[in-house]
Amino acid sequence: xxxxxxxxxxxxxxxxxxxxxxxxxxxxxxxxxxxxxxxxxxxxxxxxxxxxxxxxxxxxxxxxxxxxxxxxxxxxxxxxxxxxxxxxxxxxxxxxxxxxxxxxxxxxxxxxxxxxxxxxxxxxxxxxxxxxxxxxxxxxxxxxxxxxxxxxxxxxxxxxxxxxxxxxxxxxxxxxxxxxxxxxxxxxxxxxxxxxxxxxxxxxxxxxxxxxxxxxxxxxxxxxxxxxxxxxxxxxxxxxxxxxxxxxxxxxxxxxxxxxxxxxxxxxxxxxxxxxxxxxxxxxxxxxxxxxxxxxxxxxxxxxxxxxxxxxxxxxxxxxxxxxxxxxxxxxxxxxxxxxxxxxxxxxxxxxxxxxxxxxxxxxxxxxxxxxxxxxxxxxxxxxxxxxxxxxxxxxxxxxxxxxxxxxxxxxxxxxxxxxxxxxxxxxxxx
Amino acid sequence: xxxxxxxxxxxxxxxxxxxxxxxxxxxxxxxxxxxxxxxxxxxxxxxxxxxxxxxxxxxxxxxxxxxxxxxxxxxxxxxxxxxxxxxxxxxxxxxxxxxxxxxxxxxxxxxxxxxxxxxxxxxxxxxxxxxxxxxxxxxxxxxxxxxxxxxxxxxxxxxxxxxxxxxxxxxxxxxxxxxxxxxxxxxxxxxxxxxxxxxxxxxxxxxxxxxxxxxxxxxxxxxxxxxxxxxxxxxxxxxxxxxxxxxxxxxxxxxxxxxxxxxxxxxxxxxxxxxxxxxxxxxxxxxxxxxxxxxxxxxxxxxxxxxxxxxxxxxxxxxxxxxxxxxxxxxxxxxxxxxxxxxxxxxxxxxxxxxxxxxxxxxxxxxxxxxxxxxxxxxxxxxxxxxxxxxxxxxxxxxxxxxxxxxxxxxxxxxxxxxxxxxxxxxxxxxxxxxxx
Numbered sequence: 001x002x003x004x005x006x007x008x009x010x011x012x013x014x015x016x017x018x019x020x021x022x023x024x025x026x027x028x029x030x031x032x033x034x035x036x037x038x039x040x041x042x043x044x045x046x047x048x049x050x051x052x053x054x055x056x057x058x059x060x061x062x063x064x065x066x067x068x069x070x071x072x073x074x075x076x077x078x079x080x081x082x083x084x085x086x087x088x089x090x091x092x093x094x095x096x097x098x099x100x101x102x103x104x105x106x107x108x109x110x111x112x113x114x115x116x117x118x119x120x121x122x123x124x125x126x127x128x129x130x131x132x133x134x135x136x137x138x139x140x141x142x143x144x145x146x147x148x149x150x151x152x153x154x155x156x157x158x159x160x161x162x163x164x165x166x167x168x169x170x171x172x173x174x175x176x177x178x179x180x181x182x183x184x185x186x187x188x189x190x191x192x193x194x195x196x197x198x199x200x201x202x203x204x205x206x207x208x209x210x211x212x213x214x215x216x217x218x219x220x221x222x223x224x225x226x227x228x229x230x231x232x233x234x235x236x237x238x239x240x241x242x243x244x245x246x247x248x249x250x251x252x253x254x255x256x257x258x259x260x261x262x263x264x265x266x267x268x269x270x271x272x273x274x275x276x277x278x279x280x281x282x283x284x285x286x287x288x289x290x291x292x293x294x295x296x297x298x299x300x301x302x303x304x305x306x307x308x309x310x311x312x313x314x315x316x317x318x319x320x321x322x323x324x325x326x327x328x329x330x331x332x333x334x335x336x337x338x339x340x341x342x343x344x345x346x347x348x349x350x351x352x353x354x355x356x357x358x359x360x361x362x363x364x365x366x367x368x369x370x371x372x373x374x375x376x377x378x379x380x381x382x383x384x385x386x387x388x389x390x391x392x393x394x395x396x397x398x399x400x401x402x403x404x405x406x407x408x409x410x411x412x413x414x415x416x417x418x419x420x421x422x423x424x425x426x427x428x429x430x431x
Numbered sequence: 432x433x434x435x436x437x438x439x440x441x442x443x444x445x446x447x448x449x450x451x452x453x454x455x456x457x458x459x460x461x462x463x464x465x466x467x468x469x470x471x472x473x474x475x476x477x478x479x480x481x482x483x484x485x486x487x488x489x490x491x492x493x494x495x496x497x498x499x500x501x502x503x504x505x506x507x508x509x510x511x512x513x514x515x516x517x518x519x520x521x522x523x524x525x526x527x528x529x530x531x532x533x534x535x536x537x538x539x540x541x542x543x544x545x546x547x548x549x550x551x552x553x554x555x556x557x558x559x560x561x562x563x564x565x566x567x568x569x570x571x572x573x574x575x576x577x578x579x580x581x582x583x584x585x586x587x588x589x590x591x592x593x594x595x596x597x598x599x600x601x602x603x604x605x606x607x608x609x610x611x612x613x614x615x616x617x618x619x620x621x622x623x624x625x626x627x628x629x630x631x632x633x634x635x636x637x638x639x640x641x642x643x644x645x646x647x648x649x650x651x652x653x654x655x656x657x658x659x660x661x662x663x664x665x666x667x668x669x670x671x672x673x674x675x676x677x678x679x680x681x682x683x684x685x686x687x688x689x690x691x692x693x694x695x696x697x698x699x700x701x702x703x704x705x706x707x708x709x710x711x712x713x714x715x716x717x718x719x720x721x722x723x724x725x726x727x728x729x730x731x732x733x734x735x736x737x738x739x740x741x742x743x744x745x746x747x748x749x750x751x752x753x754x755x756x757x758x759x760x761x762x763x764x765x766x767x768x769x770x771x772x773x774x775x776x777x778x779x780x781x782x783x784x785x786x787x788x789x790x791x792x793x794x795x796x797x798x799x800x801x802x803x804x805x806x807x808x809x810x811x812x813x814x815x816x817x818x819x820x821x822x823x824x825x826x827x828x829x830x831x832x833x834x835x836x837x838x839x840x841x842x843x844x845x846x847x848x849x850x851x852x853x854x855x856x857x858x859x860x861x862x863x864x865x866x867x868x
Contacts, residue, residue, distance in 0.1 A: 034534040035478055084726050085718055091477040091664045095714055098481075098657035102707025105653065109701035202485060206541030213534045248552050251545035258542035265528045273528060 007241075009134045013142050014237030014253060017195045020146040021204075022211030022233025023153060023226055024191045027184040029212035030164040030225075035093055036075070036185065037208035040192045041201045042097040043074030045104025048126050048196075049111055060138050060197065063126070067193040074100050075185065101201075126196050134198075145194045149187050153226060160184060161222045199250040210257040211236065217268040232260060285332075287390045288321070292329050293338065293356035294363060295319045296348050297417075298424055307353060309345035361417045362389045365400050368421050378422040445696055449575040454692045456574045456590040457706055460646040461684035463597035464658035465666075466604060467638045469677050472663040473615040478533075479518075480659030482540035483636060484643040484652045486517035488547025491644065496554040503592060506644060514640025515633060517543055571650050571702045589649035596645040600638055607631070612673050650703045657707040658684060665714045668721040683713055740840050741779035743809050744770045746788060747839070749798050750806035754864075762794040807867045812842040814860035814867075815850040821861040822854060828861055 004012070028034050044067030051066025052058060074096040081092045153160065162170045163180045171177045188208060195204045211233035215225045240253030269275050295318050299310050316326055330346055333339045338352035348356055366389050367381040376384065404418075464480075471477050490513025491506055498505035517539050524535035574589040581591050604611055610631060614621040618628035639659065646655045666679035690713075691706025698705070719726050745766055752761060761769075767776035780796075783789040788802030798806060816835040820826045842850075858866050 029531065029534050032531050032533055034531070034537040035481075038481070038537060081718060084729065085668060085721075086724050087664050087668065087718075088472075088475050088477075090475050091472050091660055091667075094477040094481055094656065094660035095664055095711065098653055098660065098707055099711030099714070101653050102657060102704040102711065105704030106695075106698075106700045106708060109704065110698075113699070202544055203541055205537055206545065209534050209537040209541070213530055213538055216530075217528070246553075247549055251548040251552075254541055254545035255549065258538070258545070261538060261542075265524070265530075271529065276527075 006134065009136070009139055010249075011238050011241045013134045013139050014198065014241045014249075015234040016139075016142040016146045016237070017191070017198055018207060018211065018233035018235070018237025018253075018257075019230045020142070020149045020191045020233070021195060021207040022215070022229035022231075022236075024149050024184075024187040025208035025210075025233070026212035026215065026226055026229040027160060027164055028188050028208055029216060031167070031181070031184065033185070033188075034209045034213075035205070037188055037192050038202070038205035039074060039078070039093045039097045040071040040189050041196060041204040042104075043100035044068070044071045044193055044196060045101055045126060045201070046070045046107055047073075049104055049107035053107075053111060060135075060141055060194075063197070064141075064193050067126075067196060068189060070100065071189050071193060075189070126201065142194060145190055149191060152183065152187055156180065156183060157223075164222065199253060203250045203254045206254040206257060207233065207236075210254070210261050214257070214261045214264045217264040217271045232257075236260060283390075285329075288325070288329055289333060289338075290359045290390055291319060291386070292326070292333065293348075293352065294359045296339070296346065296352070297356035297360045300348065300353075301424070307348050309342070309347045312344045312346065315346060357417050359389070362392060362397060364418055364420055365397065365404070366392065368404065368418070369400055371421060382422065445693060450692065450696070452575040452587050452590060453571055453702065454688055456587055456593060456649055457571060457688035457692060457702070458685045459590060459593040459597050460650050460654070461658045461662065461688050461706070461710075462681050463593055463600050463642045464646060464655055465662035465680040465684040466597065466600045466677065467635060467642055468659035469663040469666070469673075469680055470604075470611055470615050470635055471639070471659060472667060473673075474618070477660045477664070478536060479521075479636065480639060480643075481656045482521070482536045483514050483517060483639050484647075484655045484659070486540045486543040487513045487640050487644055489513055489543050489550055490516075490547075490640075491647075492547050492550035492554060496550070503645075507641060510640050510644035511637050513543065514636055514643075518633060518636040570648065571706075574649050592645050593649060596642055600642060603634070603638060607634075611635070615673070650706070654703040654707050657710055658687075661707075661710040661714050662687065665710075665717045668714075668717040668724045671723070683710065687713055737775060738779055738782070741770050741775055742783055743805075743840050745776075745779055745783060746798070746802055746806040747809045747813065749789065749796060750803065750810050753798060753803070754810075760795045760797060763791060763796060764794075766796055808847070809839055811867050812847055813839040814864065815847060815854065816842065817860050817862070818854050818866070819850055831861065 025034075025037065028037055047066035047068070047070025048063045049066075050070070051063050054066075055062040078089075078092045078096045081087050081095070082089050087095075159170075159175060159180050160183075162173075162175065163177055163184070167177060170180070192204050192208060195207055199207055211229040212225075214232050215228035218228060219225050236257040237253060240256035241249060243256060244252035264272065266272055266274050292315075295315060296310060299314065299318060300307055312326070312330070315330075316323060319326075321329075330339060330341060333352065334341045337349055338355060340347050340349055363385050366385040370376040370381040370384060371378060468477075468480060471480050487510040490509035490511075492509075493513075494505040494509025520539045521532075521535050524530045524539065525532045528535075530538065574587045577588045578585045579588045579591055580586075610621065610626045613624070614626070614628045614631045618632075621628045621631070642659075643652070643655045646658075650658075662680040662683040663676070665683045666676045669679050670676040687706050687710035691709035692702060694709060695702040695705030717725065720728075722728055748766065748769060749761065752759070763780060767773075767780055770776050770779070780789070783802065784791050787799055788805060790797045790799055813835045816838055817831040820831045820834060821828065860866055
């Protein structure tokens, strides 16, 4: 009918399935119902067997209707068990999943025994997936399902968005959340069941979850998420099929999706692991630099305004750090023009002095605040100030300054650093 | 596979030595799973059982490829490694990449399963017996024919392995009973008390992985998943304490093995599937008929409360009509309709007549002295509550009837007394009607 080669048909079919699964699966991921797809996939087996026993053919449409019915029965029973008994949702999902699948295996063994050899071979493709024999009609069914899912999303875009992100709010606003939930789950069910013969029971769950979870790493916006999930799903399907020349298709498709997922986990901006580790490291370095500058300020404090060189050893004993860390920090600070390094002697530059005074000032302001307004003991404030001083917003500092100035607690010149409210230990470790 | 063996479906053939060994193997497997499953269900991590039993596949494949033989030792090591790795991945994805916990579970186990399938297809030469279908359905029917010698007796290898794993599980859980118990119910408290909940979590996951692998060959992954979840969930419906729950789950596991074997043999179908169905059936029975948490007993409780409410509403209504001083009395049908009608109202009215609170002469209902006394207390509760709502909560007059109507059935003597004191012995309700003594 379409005149496409089989491998093209399989590729297009997988891409269609991946796209539809990605869009529908995004709802499941956002609603924390990822494993419902897994349950549906397992629970469809008895329906497939019964439909086969009734119709006697393994046409996709008939079997899919059977699968859908038994999947919906499983969802219904699960909901009732959760609502009526103390059995929790996770256990209920597991019970329906394994109970229905067990029933399916029983029925399958009955059918296998009664059917002539080979007659029921197509049924086991429901468990393991067998995309090799994609028919034109299968392609049309997949396209129709994809279009149906898209239509559903377009029609209920606003409603689905609200229910996905803030279910309780949607409820309180009077939306029919039960029906919207059911609509989203119906989309998931439809895609799952159509996809079963292509990727198999277990791996269908991956097709549902992976694109949505991957897209979630890249964006916080619902519309972008849906489009991305669709694209990622379709890409996964198409690329996976193309890669699977000598490998089993279903697992290859899933592994392709998993690779994209892992890459996203690592490299996504903002949410990705590397981006997060990088920004965390930068924060740590800034904190360490500020601590270094404050230590230098405190060591210089007795002789101010004259700036005296400090030896590396003194600095090391003043503030706990591993020698190489400290050495590296001093080097970086010299690079930034904050200190000069002559042999083993470290001297603050005027710029460095200014920054050091700022850091010390913030630290002590917070210490005073903690003692005055939060009633902390003097020997407790140093540490808590250490942790928080780097993150205090400037507006808060100004407010604090105003407050202290009004009470006459600030030195006459507002830019000067107030005296430390507790004894400053210049010999040993202070932090 | 299931049908290599043809078992005649007569009852005497059911209990031959091979059949007994099959039941014993299934029961040992089920018990081993149910034992660790109790903690999964209690910690609401039932689906970790599902996830792990799939995720161990690549570990099995790698162990099989490396050792080149079907040997239980390397397979166990591979499975435990894969199990711990997937537990770690699931937690890490959740904690550090902020993937929702269900999605991270789904991603990890499907990904590892896919990897396992590819490894098996590529790494294991054709002809070597490593059938993925067996991973699903197992070969319970064939277990009696592969025996090892144990203490001078020939026992099926599968039985020896699963019974061994059951004993291992029992020993570890028995030794760490207190710790597991606390971490099942309150992991945070367990950690603050000095035994790391996450260490126990990994230990439990290792046990689940070992159990899953030991059970694979005999019963298949689907029965493993079922047995990790269904018997404990059934027992949880039947018991509120951990020790009885564990015992009941073991009994359910054994019952499912026996029941599934009988049904599966008589119907000549896949035994592992039938045992799963049997276990699900037992769970269904517990859902319906569990004495405390079952649907039927909950319905009975609800029904008895509804019935009491209807009867009390009827009494209070008759009292109010008497109070108006009119000679007119309600007919039975009118009274029923006024409290919602239907069989519940008729049942309630019938009960009142039988117990002698109401007399029914022709079509006219009258309170007996006993009924009038009971009704007076109800109306008193109602009006005291209305007064209280107006006086202390400042609700408007037209908003107090409905809540009082609901709550009047649950106000006892003591509370009436308290209300009376709070209200300084008021004798008129906010609508100006008298509060009966």
